[in-house]
Amino acid sequence: MTKTPPQTMSRRTLLKASAVSASALVFAPTVLRAQGTRVRKNMLSEGGQIDLQTYREGVTEMLKLPLTDGRNWYRQGFVHFIDCPHGNWWFTSWHRGYLGYFEEIIRELTGKDEFMLPYWDWTTEPHSVPASMFGADNPMDPVNFKSGSANYIATLQEFQDNVRPVMEDFWNKLTEAQRAQQNKRENMDFETMWSKKDQDNATFAFQETKHARFITRAKPELDAPAQRLVRLSNLLANLVPTKFAGEYEGNDPFFENSVTDTHQFSHPTKNSFSGLSATHNLVHNSVGGTSNGAGGYKEPWGIMTNNLSPLDPIFFLHHSNIDRLWDVWTRKQQALGLPIAPEGDLLERYKKEEYLFFYDRHGNPVSGTPTSWDYFETRAFDYTYEPGSGEQIVPPNAAMPSSQQVAQGRALASQAGSSNVASLTVSSAFATSAAQPTSSNLHLAVVRFTPPPHSRGKVFDLYISPEGQPAELGQDSPELAGSFAFFGHSHSAETKFTVSIDAALDRLTASGLLAEGAGLSFTLAVAGSDETVAASVEANGALHSVNVHAFSNP
Numbered sequence: 001m002t003k004t005p006p007q008t009m010s011r012r013t014l015l016k017a018s019a020v021s022a023s024a025l026v027f028a029p030t031v032l033r034a035q036g037t038r039v040r041k042n043m044l045s046e047g048g049q050i051d052l053q054t055y056r057e058g059v060t061e062m063l064k065l066p067l068t069d070g071r072n073w074y075r076q077g078f079v080h081f082i083d084c085p086h087g088n089w090w091f092t093s094w095h096r097g098y099l100g101y102f103e104e105i106i107r108e109l110t111g112k113d114e115f116m117l118p119y120w121d122w123t124t125e126p127h128s129v130p131a132s133m134f135g136a137d138n139p140m141d142p143v144n145f146k147s148g149s150a151n152y153i154a155t156l157q158e159f160q161d162n163v164r165p166v167m168e169d170f171w172n173k174l175t176e177a178q179r180a181q182q183n184k185r186e187n188m189d190f191e192t193m194w195s196k197k198d199q200d201n202a203t204f205a206f207q208e209t210k211h212a213r214f215i216t217r218a219k220p221e222l223d224a225p226a227q228r229l230v231r232l233s234n235l236l237a238n239l240v241p242t243k244f245a246g247e248y249e250g251n252d253p254f255f256e257n258s259v260t261d262t263h264q265f266s267h268p269t270k271n272s273f274s275g276l277s278a279t280h281n282l283v284h285n286s287v288g289g290t291s292n293g294a295g296g297y298k299e300p301w302g303i304m305t306n307n308l309s310p311l312d313p314i315f316f317l318h319h320s321n322i323d324r325l326w327d328v329w330t331r332k333q334q335a336l337g338l339p340i341a342p343e344g345d346l347l348e349r350y351k352k353e354e355y356l357f358f359y360d361r362h363g364n365p366v367s368g369t370p371t372s373w374d375y376f377e378t379r380a381f382d383y384t385y386e387p388g389s390g391e392q393i394v395p396p397n398a399a400m401p402s403s404q405q406v407a408q409g410r411a412l413a414s415q416a417g418s419s420n421v422a423s424l425t426v427s428s429a430f431a432t433s434a435a436q437p438t439s440s441n442l443h444l445a446v447v448r449f450t451p452p453p454h455s456r457g458k459v460f461d462l463y464i465s466p467e468g469q470p471a472e473l474g475q476d477s478p479e480l481a482g483s484f485a486f487f488g489h490s491h492s493a494e495t496k497f498t499v500s501i502d503a504a505l506d507r508l509t510a511s512g513l514l515a516e517g518a519g520l521s522f523t524l525a526v527a528g529s530d531e532t533v534a535a536s537v538e539a540n541g542a543l544h545s546v547n548v549h550a551f552s553n554p
Contacts, residue, residue, distance in 0.1 A: 037382050037383070038114070038116045038381075038382060038383040038384075039116060039383065039384055039385065039386055040116045040117055040118065040119055040320055040324065040383055040384075040385050040386065041116065041118050041119070041385075041386040042118065042119060042121055042386055042388055043118035043119060043120055043121075043130060043132070043317055044121075044124075044130060045118075045386060047386070048118040048119075048386070049132075051115055051116055051117070051118045052118050052132060052140075054106065054110050054112050054115045055106065055115070055117065055118070055140075055313070055316075056138070056139050056140060057109075057110045057112075058105070058106035058109050058110050058115070059073065059139040059140070059313055060139045060148065060150060061109040061110065062076065062105070062106075062109065063139070063150035063151065063152070064148075064149065064150040065363075067162060067163060067166040068166055069363045070359035070363040070364065070365070071105045071108075071109065071359060071361075071362075071363040073311070074153065074163055074311065075166075075359075076102065076105070076310060076359070077308050077309075077310045077311045078167060078170075078202075078308070079098065079310075079357050079358065079359065080098065080307060080308070080309065080310045081202060081205060081307045081308050082182065082185070082187070082193065082357060083181070083263075083264075083355070083356070083357040084098075084307055085263035085264070086257075086266070086277075086307075086487055086488060087257050087258060087266035087267070087271050087273060087277070087487075087491075088257050088258050088259070088260040088263055088265070088266055088267070089244075089245040089256040089257055089258060089259050089260065089342070089350065090260075090263035090350075090353055090372050091256065091257055091277060092256060092322070092323070092326045093372045093373075093375045093376050094263060094355055094372065094375070095319050095322065095323065096323055096326070096375045096376075096378075096380070096381075097355055097358055097370065097374070097375035097380070098319075098358065099117060099316060099319055099320060099323060100375065100380060100381035101358050101359060101360060101361070101366065102117070102316060103115065103116060103117050103381070104360065104361040105359070105360075105361050105363075107361065108361040108362070116383060117316055117317065117320045118317060118320065119317060119320035119321040119323075119324050119385070119388065120314070120317035120318055120320070120321050121321055121324075121388045121389055122222065122230040122283060122318070122321065123230050123231065123232050123235050123388075123389040123390070124389060126221060127221060127222045127226070127227045127230055127231075128220040128221045128222065129215050129220045129222075129287065129314065130220075131217060131220065133313070133314055133317075134216065134217035134220070135217065139313070140313045140314075141213070142209055142212040142213065142303065142311065142312055142313070143209055143210065143212045143213055143216075152209050152212070152311075153206075153209070154208060154209045154210075155208050156203070156206060156208060159203075159206050160203075164194060167190075167194070167202070168190050168194075171189075171190040171193065172190070175356070177354065177356055177369075178356050178357065181262070181264050181354075181356060182264075184262050184264040184265060185264040185265060186200075186265075200307070200488075200489055202308070204306070205306035205307055205308040206308055206311075207301070207302055207303045207306070207308075211301075211302055212288075212302055212303050212311075212312060213287060213288060213302050213303065213304065213312060213314075214286075214287065214288055214289050214302050215286070215287050222283065222286045222287075223286045224475045225282050225286070225459050225461070225475075225483035225485070225527065226279075226282040226283050226285070226286035228480075228482055228483060228503075229278060229279040229282050229283075229482065229483065229499075230279060230283065231503075232389055232390075233438045233442070233500060233502050233503060234275070234279065234482065234499075234500040234502075235279070235325070235389060235390050236390060236392070236393050236438070236442055237275060237442045237443070237444055237500035237502065238255075238274070238275035238276040238279060238325070238498075238500070239255075239276075239325065239328060239329045239332060239390060239393045240253070240393075240442050240444060241253045241254050241255045241274070241275075241329075241444075241498075242333070242336075242338050243255070243339065243343070244256055244339065244340065244341055244342050244343075245257070245259055245342050245346065245350070246259065246342075246346070247259055248267065248270040248272050248496065251446045252446075253274070253275065253444050253446055253498045254272070254274055254498075255274055255276065255326075255329055256274055256277075257271075257272055257273055257274055257277050258270065258271050258272040258273075259342075259346060259349075262353065263353050263355075263372070266491070266493070267493060268493060269493050269494065270493055270494050270495075270496070271491060271493050271494070271495045271496065272495075272496040272497075273484070273495065273496070273497040273498070274498055275444065275497075275498040275499060275500065276322065276325060276326075278483075278484050278485075278497050278498065278499060280318075280322055280487070281484075281485050281486060281487040282459075282483060282484075282485050283318060284304045284305060284309060284318070284487050285304070285305050285457075285459075285485055285487065287302070287304040287312070287314055287318075288301060288302030288303050288304025288305040288306075288309065288312065289301050289302060289304075289305045289457070301457070305487070305488070306488060307488050321388070324385045324388060324390075325390055327378055327384075327385055328390045328391060328393065328394060330377075331394045332393050332394045332395070335394055335395050335396070336395065341376065350372060350373075351371060351372060351373040352371055352372075352373075353371055353372040354369055354370070354371050355370050355371065355372065355374075355375070356369070356370075358370065421521045421522065421523050422521070422522040422523075423467050423519055423520060423521050423522070424519070424520055424522075425517060425518070425519055425520075426514060426515065426516055426517060426518045426519070426520060427516065428516045431514055431515055431516045431518075434505040434506075434508075434509055434514055435509050435514070438502045438506075441502075442500065442502060443500070443501050443502050443505060444498050444499065444500060444501065445462060445481065445482070445498070445499055445500075445501045445522070446496060446497075446498050447462060447484070447496065447497055447498075447499065447522075447524060448494065448495070448496045449494075449495060449524055450492075450493075450494050450495065451486070451491050451492060451495055452526070453492070455486055455491055455492070456486060456488075456489055458485065458486075458526055458527070459483050459484070459485045459526070459527040459528075460483065460484045460485065460524055460525070460526060460527070461473075461480055461482075461483050461524070461525045461526075461527050462480075462481045462482050462483070462484075462499055462501070462522065462523070462524055463477065463479045463480055463481060463504075463522070463523045463524075463525065464479055464481050464501060464504040464505070464508065464520055464521070464522055465479045465520070465521050465523065466508075466513050466518070466519070466520065466521070467518070467519025467520055467521045468519065468521070469521070471521065471523040471525070473525055475527070478504075478507050479504060479507075480504065481499065481500075481501040481503065481504035482499035482500055482501060482504075483499070483527070484497040484499060508520070
């Protein structure tokens with residue numbers, strides 16, 4: 001017998017029966033997170049290590065299941081492949097539901113009802129994948145797991161021979177509502193989903209075990225762009241935005257990605273990526289991608305760079321941390337009396353989005369018609385988190401703050417042959433706030449650009465330099481402020497991303513270059529190029545504008 005999503009009915013009944021409106025219930029500052037009966041722990045803690053062992057056992061059991069079972073390891077990967085939202089505002093709630101049901105499956109298969117997914121806190125030193133994720137006969141390592149009757153699928157031919165017929169049968173049994181959602185994803189039929197001629201097809205997303213993961217036990221460190229984004233100052237900056245999501249226009253940083261009409265695609269003409277999503281993307285790419293040594297990635301790309309990324313067990317530990325940070329942000333908002341959900345008309349648009357592809361602990365499709373709202377809070381699966389990095393942004397007894405805009409600059413790209421450099425004049429307020437320690441002030445830049453063709457695998461670096469001086473390019477440059485990369489496939493739409501710039505501002509302040517009235521230049525460059533973005537991107541006719549908007553959070 002299938003079941004409804006956790007607490008769905010009681011929660012809906014509560015909301016319908018209550019005289020308090022849904023928006024008032026969600027936004028009330030007194031609605032603080034209740035202590036969950038289960039706790040997700042840091043994977044390096046004593047309890048986390050126990051859960052990690054159960055996770056190993058669960059992965060082994062999932063690999064043994066027939067492909068016709070919805071709990072099979074590869075079938076769970078396909079839930080993500082055909083339904084996951086990236087680059088839109090349902091990113092966090094969909095993955096919360098996905099992880100919640102995955103945990104229930106592990107508990108069912110191992111018989112260990114206390115199990116919770118541990119989280120990989122990549123902010124802690126040395127910004128490396130823990131050694132427990134590597135090794136021969138370790139199901140946490142798809143490259144080296146060899147023993148037993150179950151195994152990872154080693155070759156593309158095996159994938160075609162075994163997985164394709166099962167997924168085609170699954171496809172033929174889709175409900176009308178499920179098929180409609182796949183059509184929105186431009187999967188008009190099974191053959192399109194499986195082998196269409198672009199980077200979104202299943203055949204492209206699958207990787208043979210020899211290419212499953214770029215990071216190794218001998219070289220477990222994240223690459224330089226990812227390490228910049230997982231440092232504590234950037235993580236805290238990702239939690240600074242005071243609004244959950246909003247429309248693309250304007251320069252406000254939001255906690256979530258673009259507002260779209262459906263979770264099945266990014267916005268067709270204007271994408272907006274939050275700082276947390278940018279960090280998510282670069283960690284994915286660093287674990288799975290083959291780095292060219294300059295911050296970009298080249299083929300063959302590993303499992304973690306595609307929408308079949310859950311086939312690498314690191315995925316669930318990575319996303320447990322993403323979910324943890326959403327919980328930290330939510331509690332920060334509640335402590336400050338700020339909204340934790342979309343506001344106004346956006347709230348109703350957000351709440352109605354249906355998630356139709358989840359499986360329960362018995363391998364049956366989740367019954368009913370669950371929506372994004374069913375997974376908006378941790379109480380949907382009744383859990384909390386062992387504290388990790390980022391908790392310091394949650395004030396214990398805070399008064400209502402105002403997110404203070406302290407400076408802004410805008411520069412439109414000139415015609416070919418001219419420089420694509422955004423500039424601003426440092427105001428007194430900006431100079432004062434930038435001189436404060438990051439423990440009291442955090443600064444973000446919101447950057448707009450149109451990606452060059454074939455943006456998949458490219459890393460885009462933002463540099464801040466004294467006005468009139470060419471940016472010093474390179475991964476070791478003191479002017480390098482932060483990086484951005486797409487996840488999964490190329491994007492051609494105008495894109496806005498948010499990145500922390502405090503490290504670069506600190507270096508400028510220490511050099512005496514961030515005084516009132518000074519000029520700053522902002523340059524966006526493709527990592528690995530010896531040329532500035534203006535030169536290289538003009539050749540591609542791609543970069544239309546760079547907008548920089550700096551904020552501080554008092």
